Amino acid sequence: MNFIQPIKxxxxxxxxxxxxxxKAARASTRQLAMADTATRNAALRAAARALRNAxxxxxxxxxxxxxxxxxxKPESFVDRLRLDKARVAALADAIDAIAELPDPVGRELARFERPNGLDIRRVAVPIGVIAxxxxxxxxxxxxASALCxxxxxxxxxxxxSESIRSTAAIVACMRKGLVEAGLPADCVQAVATIDRAAVTELLHAVDLVDLVIPRGGRGLVELVRREARVPTLLHLDGNCHSYVHADADVAQAVAIIRNAKLRRTGICGATESIVIDRQVADRVLPALADAMPDCELxxxxxxxxIEPRLLPASExxxxxxxxxxxxxVKIVGGLDEAIAFVSDNSSxxxxxxxxxxDEAARRFMTAVDSAVVMHNASTQFSDGGEFGMGAEIGIATGKMHARGPVGLEQLTSFKYLVHGAGQTRT
Structure with missing residues (x-):
């Protein structure tokens, strides 16, 4: 298979x-937007086959x-980068699953008739070019390619830059699927240089790029905030908190936190900070240390x-x-202090x-202004697939257009279709 070769x-x-x-992406959008559901699904299934074959x-x-x-490089970083046959198969399976999801394009979002007889419909349409x-x-x-x-x-x-060959290989398969379905290969492209200036060029591509979605650490997000001239859908880092309230079931809370932290440490929904009410700290901390010997607290x-197995934290x-x-691990003196600490430090x-x-849960969930707020559940459920949305392109932490898991519906805009019968405006 011919992969995209990195340029200097x-x-x-x-x-x-x-x-x-x-420019190539913009040129491809009209044909892709006009393609029917069956054609786009065929491209996805062909891409999934190409992944399996390659x-x-x-x-x-x-x-x-x-x-x-x-x-x-820490093993957690390497694990996020690594592909093996099982993971490639999972990528292909995920693309097939996206093909089975309802088509978000053309959905009628609203319809109303005006007194003058105008029939007005608001329908979902593609955004256009996404970087x-x-x-x-x-x-x-x-x-991301499959969702788009x-x-x-x-x-x-x-x-x-550390995944440029892997990305090129995946993109080659996605492009093969598009061509097999009769769609332009340039609907999916990859930047083929490790030059960081490419990011700035994308952020400045007014009139050619409709939306930029950054997904990475705080440094990347801050760069996007500073440089973007096109609209962005921010995915901030996942500094997620789990707060053990005074009325928690301690055994259940410990089990949830172990999962929230250690099921997969390298995902953005992993709990990074454990907040514990002072009233139960003497029971929770030893239980946590016993349950998480493989985690540095x-x-x-x-x-x-209270628990000398913990190391001192810095600011x-x-x-x-x-x-x-x-x-x-932070000890707090009640619900209000927990809400204040989480609000000040959460991403x-x-x-x-x-x-x-339940009343404490209601107050916490109302006051904490995060994209996803949970009660008695692992933060690792913060995922489009777990929400029943299929695959996601990321978790949006802003408040405009989309928030939380960004799936198919969030990758559409809308326009108004107005049908008349000769009406003129006075």
Whole structure:
């Protein structure tokens, strides 16, 4: 299979390269938007077959990416990057599953008739050209491409430099599926340079890119906030909290927190900070330390005094997304203090309260202004698939257009279709 070959990092080459991608994507949107559901689904199923058939090539490309990593990368980082045959098969299965989802394009969102007889419908339409800027995880490229094809959008992928070969291999399969279904290959493209200037070029591509979705650490998101001249759908880092309220079932809370932290440490929905009510801290902390010997717990002075197996936390710990088997622990003096601490330190992604007190849960869930707020459940359920939405392109932490898991419906805009019978306006 012929993969996209990385081009050299030269500013003039990068500018021309990104401009060419954007123009090709824009040119492809009309045919993709006009394609019916069956055609877009056929492209997805063909892409899934191409992924399965190219499994060995994908794994080999990924092995080259991993071999090129700098020494000292944590295993959690490497795991997010790694592809094996099982993971490639899972990528293909996810694309097939997206093909089975209802078509979001053409949905009638509202309909009303005016006194003058005008029949007005609001219908869902594709956004257009979406640029996806993300770090390390090659599966993001597959999911994002499939979601965009299904929703009638062209996509330009800019994965991290550490996954450029893996991304190119995945994109080659997606493009093969498009061509097999009679759609333009340029509906899915990847930036083929590690030059960081490519990100800025995408953010400045007014009139060619309709939406930029960044998915990565705080540094990437801050760059996007600072440089973007096109609309963005921000996916901030996942500094997620789990608060053990005074009325929590301690055994249940400990089990939930272990899952929320350690099921997969490298995902954005993993709990990074554990907040514990002072009234139950002497029971919760030893139970946590017993249940999580494979997790480094960093506590405030009060927590360390109660459970000496904890390490002292620094002020920086309260705002850190570890993406590793590390969690901070904060003791608070009640619900109001917990709400204040979470509100001050959360990234607005997902936060949870663990309690048998429904009124406390209601107050926490109302006051904490995050995209997802949970009661007695692991924060790792913050996921489009778990919400029944199918695959997601990310978790939006802003408040405009989309918030929380971004699936097919959130990748559409709308327009008004107005039918008349000769009406003129006086």
């Amino acid at each position: 990092a030269n500013s003039s080459d990068t500018t021309a390269h990104v401009a060419a991608l954007c 499994s060995a090539d994908l794994v080999a490309a990924n092995a080259e990416d991993i071999a090129g990593l700098d020494d000292g 996806m800027i993300y770090e390390s995880r090659p599966n993001v490229g597959a999911d 094809i299904k929703s009638g959008n062209a996509i330009i992928l800019r994965g991290g 960093r506590g405030d002075a009060e927590a360390v005094a 920086e710990d309260w705002s850190t997304e570890y993406l590793d088997a590390i969690a901070s 607005g992604h997902t936060d949870a309260i663990l309690t048998r007190n």
